[in-house]
Amino acid sequence: MLAGMRDMSVTEQRYQAVLDVIGQGRAVMEVASQWGVSRRTVERWLARYEAQGLEGLPDRSHRPERCPHQMPAEMEVMVLELRRAHRYWGARRLVLELVRKGIMPTPSESAVYRCLVRAGVIDPVKRHRRREMWKRWERGGPMELWQLDVVGGFLLANGTSAKALTGVDDHSRFCVSARLMPREGTQLVCDGLLSALRTHGVPQQVLTDNGKVFTGKYSKPPVDVLFDRICRENGIDHLLTQPACPTTTGKIERFHRTLRLEFDTRRAFASLAVAQQALDEWVTYYNTERPHQACGDKAPVSRFHVAARTPTEPEPRPDRTGEHWVTRKVSTVGVVCVGYQQVCIGQSYAGSACDVLLTDGTLQYWVGNELVKTVARETKGEIRKKYADGTAPTRGRSL
Numbered sequence: 199m200l201a202g203m204r205d206m207s208v209t210e211q212r213y214q215a216v217l218d219v220i221g222q223g224r225a226v227m228e229v230a231s232q233w234g235v236s237r238r239t240v241e242r243w244l245a246r247y248e249a250q251g252l253e254g255l256p257d258r259s260h261r262p263e264r265c266p267h268q269m270p271a272e273m274e275v276m277v278l279e280l281r282r283a284h285r286y287w288g289a290r291r292l293v294l295e296l297v298r299k300g301i302m303p304t305p306s307e308s309a310v311y312r313c314l315v316r317a318g319v320i321d322p323v324k325r326h327r328r329r330e331m332w333k334r335w336e337r338g339g340p341m342e343l344w345q346l347d348v349v350g351g352f353l354l355a356n357g358t359s360a361k362a363l364t365g366v367d368d369h370s371r372f373c374v375s376a377r378l379m380p381r382e383g384t385q386l387v388c389d390g391l392l393s394a395l396r397t398h399g400v401p402q403q404v405l406t407d408n409g410k411v412f413t414g415k416y417s418k419p420p421v422d423v424l425f426d427r428i429c430r431e432n433g434i435d436h437l438l439t440q441p442a443c444p445t446t447t448g449k450i451e452r453f454h455r456t457l458r459l460e461f462d463t464r465r466a467f468a469s470l471a472v473a474q475q476a477l478d479e480w481v482t483y484y485n486t487e488r489p490h491q492a493c494g495d496k497a498p499v500s501r502f503h504v505a506a507r508t509p510t511e512p513e514p515r516p517d518r519t520g521e522h523w524v525t526r527k528v529s530t531v532g533v534v535c536v537g538y539q540q541v542c543i544g545q546s547y548a549g550s551a552c553d554v555l556l557t558d559g560t561l562q563y564w565v566g567n568e569l570v571k572t573v574a575r576e577t578k579g580e581i582r583k584k585y586a587d588g589t590a591p592t593r594g595r596s597l
Contacts, residue, residue: 212255215240216247269309276301277313286459289314294495336369336449336492341505343368343403343437345450346375346391348382348411351458352473353466360470362477363390366453368405370501371490373453374398376481378474384549387411388424392509395432399505403435405447413438414530414548421530421548432510456484516567518553526552526586534563537577543570556581 206214211233218229219240230240246254269277280292287295289311296304305313314320337343344365352360361382365375374397377390406412406425414421415438429436439446457463461480467473485502489495518525526534532545534552543552543563547570555562556575563571 208257209252209255212243213247213252216243216255219244269305269313273301273305274313274317277305277310278317278319281314281319290491291489294489338369340367340370340372340502341399341401343405344374344394344401345405345447346412347407347447347450347454348387348409349454349457350382351463352378352477353464354470354473355466355468360473363387364450364453364457365394365404366450367401367498367502368449370498371449371453371492372485372498372502373481376457376477378470378477380470382409382411384411384424388428391425391428392511395509397504400432400434400507400509401505403437404429405437405439407439407447408441412436416441417530420545422546423549460484516553516564518555518564522556524554524556524581524584526554528552528565536561537575537579537581539576541571541573 215229215233218224218232219226226237226240226244230237233240243255276296277292280295281287284291289307292310293304293307311320315322345368346363346365348361349364350359350361352362354360358380360378360380363375363377363379363386364373366373375390375394377393379386379390408416410417410423412423412425413436414423414426426436428434445451457480461477467476484498486497486499488497490498493501524536526536528534528543528547528550530545530548531542532548533540533542534554535541536554536556539561541561541563543565547565550565552570553564555564559575561573561575562569563573
């Protein structure tokens with residue numbers, strides 16, 4: 199009997215139960231017990247068969263005839279149009295924008311989410327609940343800590359790509375730096391840092407990863423790089439992340455995600471200047487208009503203020519372009535080579551531009567305005583290469 203029931207469709211089983219009651223005169227309770235259902239179910243089958251025949255026995259939709267709390271069609275159109283114009287907005291942001299527009303009554307975040315799922319705009323995902331031990335970490339006030347990093351992927355029309363020195367204030371999420379560079383170089387990164395200091399003032403601390411443009415602590419041997427010296431001369435405490443621990447700079451990494459998505463770094467720009475202008479406009483919008491969840495859905499500028507302390511500018515590099523001057527870049531071990539003569543002036547000057555004054559019998563080594571060493575000249579003849587790579591006057595200055 200049970201095997202036969204499994205071979206029958208749902209409609210056939212219900213029809214057989216109805217025939218047992220109508221045709222054979224069996225009791226409703228007896229038939230209900232045989233088919234494993236309640237008495238009310240068998241009575242409902244009988245009523246539907248009497249009213250509609252076999253067409254009344256298949257399964258029916260359980261969807262209610264009306265749903266008073268369902269989102270109106272006009273509201274659903276408005277939500278989907280907002281989403282179409284801003285494909286990176288989620289349900290929470292869409293609700294916030296509807297509130298800003300004065301749309302009443304405003305649908306809930308879950309209602310907007312279901313609307314996006316129904317339209318096939320997003321795929322439903324399993325909700326990840328936040329762990330109870332999770333806690334948001336941030337500094338107590340603005341200008342206490344800046345998180346800085348270098349991000350790439352800005353495409354240019356000539357086939358190359360640029361990088362940017364980015365920075366956010368830890369407390370307010372205010373973007374303090376977004377300076378594009380054709381490459382990741384020590385001088386370019388330091389120029390970006392100085393520009394941010396001139397614009398916003400001097401923070402108490404900066405936090406970076408262990409890249410060579412930021413620190414020489416992990417070089418072999420360790421060296422003092424220009425970025426560290428700028429921080430030291432301005433009284434800034436330079437903090438470093440633990441090696442292989444990118445979550446320490448989580449705020450700047452999250453900013454990069456927003457930058458790639460909303461600014462759309464996949465598009466190509468005509469030139470570096472055009473890309474910088476577009477980036478500046480987006481940063482202004484990000485700082486002054488875009489709501490940030492960590493700021494209570496207000497713009498970062500609502501929690502930020504400029505520091506009163508101005509940066510200490512590095513001394514300009516003296517003009518030493520005479521015929522008796524040559525310029526070299528100090529190696530990582532503190533060695534300068536002129537005319538096949540190698541002289542060590544100290545690892546503390548590694549990476550700096552060193553000006554060398556050539557006379558008939560001596561070599562004078564100058565770093566900035568400091569005479570660091572004088573030695574007897576051991577070789578003779580003309581020095582053909584006047585400027586080593588990265589030390590020409592047009593490429594910047596060194597401390």
